[in-house]
Amino acid sequence: MLKAFIARIKEGCRTGAFPPAEPNLPPDFRGRPEIDEATSAEEVEEMKSVCPVDGALGFSEGKAFIDMGRCIFCGRCAAKCTKVRFTREYRLGVFKRDDLVVRAGEGGYVPPVQTDAEALRLKGSLQLREVSAGGCAACELDANVLGTPAWDMARFGIRFAASPRHADTVYLTGPVSRNMRSALDKTYAAMPEPKFLIAAGACAISGGLYERGEYPAEPALYIPGCPPHPATTLEALLRFVGDM
Amino acid sequence: MTELFSFKTIEEAEAKLDSLGGYKDPAEVVPLKGAGAHEVAVGPVHAGVIEPGHFRFQCMGEDVYNLQIFLGYQHRGVEEAMVNAGGNIARQTALAETCAGDTSAAAAIAFAELMERAFPLRFQAPDNEALRLRNILLELERIANHTGDLGALAGDVAFLQTASFCGRIRGEYLNMTALLCGNRFGRNAIVPGGVRTGDAADKYGEIKTWIARVKPELDRALKLMFHEHSVCDRFDGTGRVPRDVAESIGLVGVARRASVEFNGDVMARALVRRIEINEAHTKIAKLIGGEAPASETPRFDGLKPDGFTVVVSTSAAWRGPLVHAALFSPDAKMVRYKIVDPSAHNWPGLAWALRGEQISNFPICNKSFNLSYCGTDR
Numbered sequence: 098m099l100k101a102f103i104a105r106i107k108e109g110c111r112t113g114a115f116p117p118a119e120p121n122l123p124p125d126f127r128g129r130p131e132i133d134e135a136t137s138a139e140e141v142e143e144m145k146s147v148c149p150v151d152g153a154l155g156f157s158e159g160k161a162f163i164d165m166g167r168c169i170f171c172g173r174c175a176a177k178c179t180k181v182r183f184t185r186e187y188r189l190g191v192f193k194r195d196d197l198v199v200r201a202g203e204g205g206y207v208p209p210v211q212t213d214a215e216a217l218r219l220k221g222s223l224q225l226r227e228v229s230a231g232g233c234a235a236c237e238l239d240a241n242v243l244g245t246p247a248w249d250m251a252r253f254g255i256r257f258a259a260s261p262r263h264a265d266t267v268y269l270t271g272p273v274s275r276n277m278r279s280a281l282d283k284t285y286a287a288m289p290e291p292k293f294l295i296a297a298g299a300c301a302i303s304g305g306l307y308e309r310g311e312y313p314a315e316p317a318l319y320i321p322g323c324p325p326h327p328a329t330t331l332e333a334l335l336r337f338v339g340d341m
Numbered sequence: 342m343t344e345l346f347s348f349k350t351i352e353e354a355e356a357k358l359d360s361l362g363g364y365k366d367p368a369e370v371v372p373l374k375g376a377g378a379h380e381v382a383v384g385p386v387h388a389g390v391i392e393p394g395h396f397r398f399q400c401m402g403e404d405v406y407n408l409q410i411f412l413g414y415q416h417r418g419v420e421e422a423m424v425n426a427g428g429n430i431a432r433q434t435a436l437a438e439t440c441a442g443d444t445s446a447a448a449a450i451a452f453a454e455l456m457e458r459a460f461p462l463r464f465q466a467p468d469n470e471a472l473r474l475r476n477i478l479l480e481l482e483r484i485a486n487h488t489g490d491l492g493a494l495a496g497d498v499a500f501l502q503t504a505s506f507c508g509r510i511r512g513e514y515l516n517m518t519a520l521l522c523g524n525r526f527g528r529n530a531i532v533p534g535g536v537r538t539g540d541a542a543d544k545y546g547e548i549k550t551w552i553a554r555v556k557p558e559l560d561r562a563l564k565l566m567f568h569e570h571s572v573c574d575r576f577d578g579t580g581r582v583p584r585d586v587a588e589s590i591g592l593v594g595v596a597r598r599a600s601v602e603f604n605g606d607v608m609a610r611a612l613v614r615r616i617e618i619n620e621a622h623t624k625i626a627k628l629i630g631g632e633a634p635a636s637e638t639p640r641f642d643g644l645k646p647d648g649f650t651v652v653v654s655t656s657a658a659w660r661g662p663l664v665h666a667a668l669f670s671p672d673a674k675m676v677r678y679k680i681v682d683p684s685a686h687n688w689p690g691l692a693w694a695l696r697g698e699q700i701s702n703f704p705i706c707n708k709s710f711n712l713s714y715c716g717t718d719r
Contacts, residue, residue: 100565100568101500101502101565101569104506104561104562104565105502108502108505108506111509121516123516123519123520123523123525124520124523125519125520125522125523125538126519126523147431148431149429149431149432149434149435149436150432150435169435169528169529170524170529171431171435171528171529172523172529173431173529173537176537227389227390228386228393229391229392229415230393230414231414231415231417231715232392232415232442232715233439233440233441233442233715234392234441234442234443234714234715235439235442235443235528236442237390237391237392237442238442238443238489239525240390241389241390242508242511242512242515244390244508245505245508245509245511245512246505246508246509247509257389257390259389260388271415271417272417274414274415274416274417274718275416276413276414276415276416277385277393277414277415280385280386280393280414284386300439305439306422306432306435306436306439307418307422323439323528324442324525324526326525
């Protein structure tokens with residue numbers, strides 16, 4: 098017992114300085130993509146030939162685009178064509194599906210600000226009920242990691258609740274497999290109002306590499322990535338309740 | 342390791358794929374009757390941040406008489422998607438990596454070796470540097486998962502120091518993986534023919550220093566737990582799968598080793614993980630120190646144009662052997678793909694471990710195995 102006590106004191110505080118300090122991202126971190134204005138349809142086709150996901154890259158209204166809701170951030174397009182770059186911008190969470198689409202020539206990205214009064218009321222106490230519906234466990238594990246001392250999201254009042262009865266949001270991961278449809282619907286229905294759905298990871302947002310099943314409701318927050326980096330998730334959750 | 346089998350007919354080839362096995366749900370819930378008999382149903386949605394599965398604890402009084410495990414909630418058609426990806430290697434690699442997220446590196450290796458064996462002309466043999474990075478990613482994956490699970494075991498017996506320390510230390514190993522390839526799960530790096538990251542070798546020095554700092558912290562965290570009487574008391578003798586049972590139901594990997602080399606209880610599975618953490622560190626040190634990794638893929642044969650070919654590729658995933666197998670038609674088209682996660686063999690072991698235990702011992706039995714739902718369901 099004494100040894101355990103001493104070990105605890107020696108360990109000290111391990112919680113990262115993020116936030117408010119910038120997160121410690123790996124040197125090869127691939128965040129929000131940037132596309133040159135003058136990217137041609139041919140170049141997009143060339144990049145599409147190496148892209149693992151259907152519809153992640155495209156060309157419409159004379160402009161190239163990348164849909165972060167489908168992208169798995171593998172960087173193959175950027176390796177193929179210098180007109181696409183993955184920046185270190187990790188603040189990827191958005192409140193509208195359309196905001197996940199990055200168009201050629203777009204600059205000066207500012208993450209959207211929460212205006213939903215019901216969501217803002219959850220600042221300081223946001224209870225999440227995780228539902229994995231066909232997820233590969235990567236999104237689940239990197240959400241779970243937010244509860245460890247290194248990230249300690251509980252200091253902002255954000256927790257994973259054991260029961261949907263105690264939760265404000267369903268934190269959905271995975272492409273909503275057919276066999277999880279009814280369990281997901283029931284879990285969502287079991288939450289008291291006001292309630293939200295958060296779609297985390299490419300699978301939950303668009304199906305990603307798979308086909309997505311139906312949502313119980315429109316998501317109020319989209320967190321892209323495969324899986325999203327914990328810093329991306331934590332920042333998105335904080336911004337969702339107006340704490341960032 | 343890869344093996345190549347040639348068949349005259351597709352039926353024979355399919356029989357080979359089917360013989361690789363997989364998890365089958367109990368056909369039906371067998372009711373338990375009698376005074377004191379009752380049943381506790383859990384899932385598919387569990388209390389923690391974990392994947393879905395349905396458990397039926399059939400109890401006589403306080404003791405679990407039988408546990409029935411029903412899976413399939415995570416089925417999303419990985420194998421069909423592999424076939425439908427029709428030659429899009431990037432897509433197939435990503436599909437392999439997302440079959441079970443915690444086994445991404447092992448899966449990418451299995452898929453890459455399979456394709457290298459099937460198409461020796463299309464994919465060059467990975468060079469030593471590529472093999473080195475592949476193996477380092479595989480071992481980092483092993484360490485991160487074992488560390489996380491040992492921490493979770495500590496958490497389940499309310500020994501929170503080790504639970505907290507390991508939770509943080511697991512993250513350090515994931516970040517090492519991210520340093521090497523930009524993704525915490527070792528994704529987007531291993532591809533048929535080699536690796537995608539060019540200059541990983543420059544980063545090995547940093548990894549070495551990083552491990553030198555973190556490994557003693559991990560050792561301390563584990564020693565603290567394994568030397569604590571209250572923890573040992575909970576682990577010892579709990580969830581025991583005897584050697585003969587382990588062999589007859591065909592357990593693999595960590596669970597089998599725990600039953601063969603030790604006595605097959607939660608403590609045994611925890612010890613095997615600790616041993617494997619040390620073995621993985623030794624291996625990484627050798628790889629970084631310049632030892633040439635063994636290439637296991639023979640490159641002299643490919644698909645035969647006059648029959649059906651099954652290529653079976655096995656990689657040493659952290660739970661046990663992960664098997665990827667593909668059936669190719671005479672015109673070299675992939676017509677079936679099969680993934681057998683080590684978990685598929687070990688679910689019956691978890692069910693066995695619970696026999697005669699109290700339901701309250703389920704969490705530590707479960708964590709000691711920590712089987713993959715998505716890997717089993719595919």
